[in-house]
Amino acid sequence: MLRVAGFASRLCRGPARLLSAAASPIPAPNPSPEIAYNKIFINNEWHDAISKKTFPTINPATGEVICQVAEGDKADVDKAVKAARAAFQLGSPWRRMDASHRGKLLHRLADLIERDRAYLAALETLDNGKPYSISYLVDLDMVVKCLRYFAGWSDKFHGKTIPLDGDFFCYTRHEPVGVCGQIIPWNFPLLMQAWKLGPALATGNVVVMKVAEQTPLSALYVANLIKEAGFPPGVVNIIPGYGPTAGAAISAHMDIDKVAFTGSTEVGHLIKKAAAESNLKRVTLELGGKSPNIIMSDADMDWAVDQAHFALFFNQGQCCCAGSRTYVQEDIYNEFVERSVEKAKSRVVGNPFDFKTEQGPQVDEEQFKKILGYINTGKREGAKLLCGGNPAADRGYFVQPTVFGDVQDNMTIAREEIFGPVMQIMKFKTIEEIIERANNSKYGLAAAVFTKDIDKANYVSQALRAGTVWFHYCVTLSSSITILGLTRGF
Incomplete structure (x- = not known):
């Protein structure tokens, strides 16, 4: 195409051209932003890992440890899936919510990200290493636009009627898939999170997301903004952890309806195999x-x-x-x-x-x-x-x-x-x-x-x-x- x-x-x-083109002056960065959230986010609450294990996240500019982060594994994935499944039950606040209101929540989340844009850009740069000017002017800009774009789609999933011979009324309707497992990479932590969350939430799904162990901090901060925006408990659950444990548990989980993965081709093969050998869950892969x-x-x-x-x-x-x-x-x-x-x-x-x-x-x-x-x-x-x-x-x-x-x-x-x-x-x-x-x-x-x-x-x-x-x-x-x-x- x-x-x-x-x-x-x-x-x-x-950078000079980039900064001069900015609509407003970019705020000076804080190279040592306070780390507010480093645990597992389930049911709109923060939890230690069930195993009590942690892992270090590293500042790639210095090689020094930024902080310790809760290390989720299969037990934490099971806990998150139960929370997500409860949030997706018929009659739950999320299932009864008007589609247009889902869009309002996504717009509200975008507003909160814009409010905390400088902090999130600093956190992204600290944990990932990309220049702060890029984090602020490119990545965060695309995150906000992504969430607003999918917010607009929330009430625009139309069915259709199909004429049949005889006295029949046939129609189609789009329904949410259910519990979506999402595994995101480290190269664009905030943007990849938005790309996964935006379409899933706009269409009424619930999410269990594993964030990359190299760059968990900005995604965990967004988890708190999700709660602040008003998303019901269990709709979004975020687990920092490693691929062979937490990622593998998502791929093979019998109560996850779909898995979306962005990362290496080698791991993509493993995820597709695990999905096929478990409950034949739907799979979306964006690979190398x-x-x-x-x-x-x-x-x-x-x-x-x-x-x-x-x-x-x-x-x-x-x-x-x-x-x-x-x-x-x-x-x-x-x-x-x-x-x-x-x-x-x-x-x-x-x-x-x-x-x-x-x-x-x-x-x-x-x-x-x-x-x-x-x-x-x-x-x-x-x-x-x-x-x-x-x-x-x-x-x-x-x-x-x-x-x-x-x-x-x-x-x-x-x-x-x-x-x-x-x-x-x-x-x-x-x-x-x-x-x-x-x-x-x-x-x-x-x-x-x-x-x-x-x-x-x-x-x-x-x-x-x-x-x-x-x-x-x-x-x-x-x-x-x-x-x-x-x-x-x-």
Whole structure:
């Protein structure tokens, strides 16, 4: 599918452009926000884990422990599911609530998030590592828009009548699925939470959500706002914990009606298997990607370089639909590579609470080491390291913006999802060649095409095996656009 759309082009030009475009001055960050909530949220109440276990959540900029968080497991999931099931019973306040009132509650939640926007942005940056300016102006903005969008949908799920022969009256109606298990990742904690909660609550479902163990704090704060907004007890339950325990319990639970997961392809396989082997619950998966970003020789060079840089390095490269295979037509390849290297070298890496910072740390030590391992593999397999390739600081999980040239399609860095600030630039000659090469991947999440020729863009986009294709932009996201993927991307 061809999508012609734009996404905050100011993001491509650095923090100065982003801040200058803000509707109002961004408040100064508090780099040490008070941690108000670190327990399990069930039935609108806070609980220790039944096991009494806790785990540390780490500041990725320093490697230091922020606080201890309750570690939920199967017993806590069982408790949360019972609360959710009770909230979903016929005759309960939630089931009797008018659809329009569900929308009002979502609007109220959006209002509360806007009220506490600076605090939530600081908390997101502290726990995740992304720059505060991005947390405040991008992530929180999209969270609020997402909740308001789905609030508007709450009373617009219409059935239909179907004419039958004879004296019959046949009609359809949309009903909520029931208890929805939701497992969210660490790369966009607040936004992923909103993407999962918004549609589920607008349609009258109840939720048991497991938040990522790397980044639980902002989602737990939102749990308290859910209670403040007026959602009845048991409608939303939030459990911090690990995938093999809490996540596995959700996937295999016999009283959960649907599970939605965003994360790695490997874990997606496990979740689908667990769902099939339990109660055949519905499954929605949003998994990994290795998306091709195709730069034709007639593309606007300045714009294409900016967009390719943004598509790869945004969010420290931790984006499932990142343009992580950059294909450039051979007659502009050398100039494109030179400009891309210059741009990567000028990228500001550092304290995520500094307004000048464009790139913060990776989310944790595991990701940090994994990315450096991919860089070493790229060098060993013959790719040309043009810049970066090393840690960017003495402490914390910072990685230098890295660019590889002379990359071949069979190299590990061209085939596997790195999920970090590592750009691979490859050369192609013809349209037919690039279509075949772009489609030669186990992933099919997204793609982008840069050309001034709309006919060429349309031809290539229809030939690509990707659920979402952007033209002249990269990583355009909106709640009103369905995000689709093919093969192992979904």
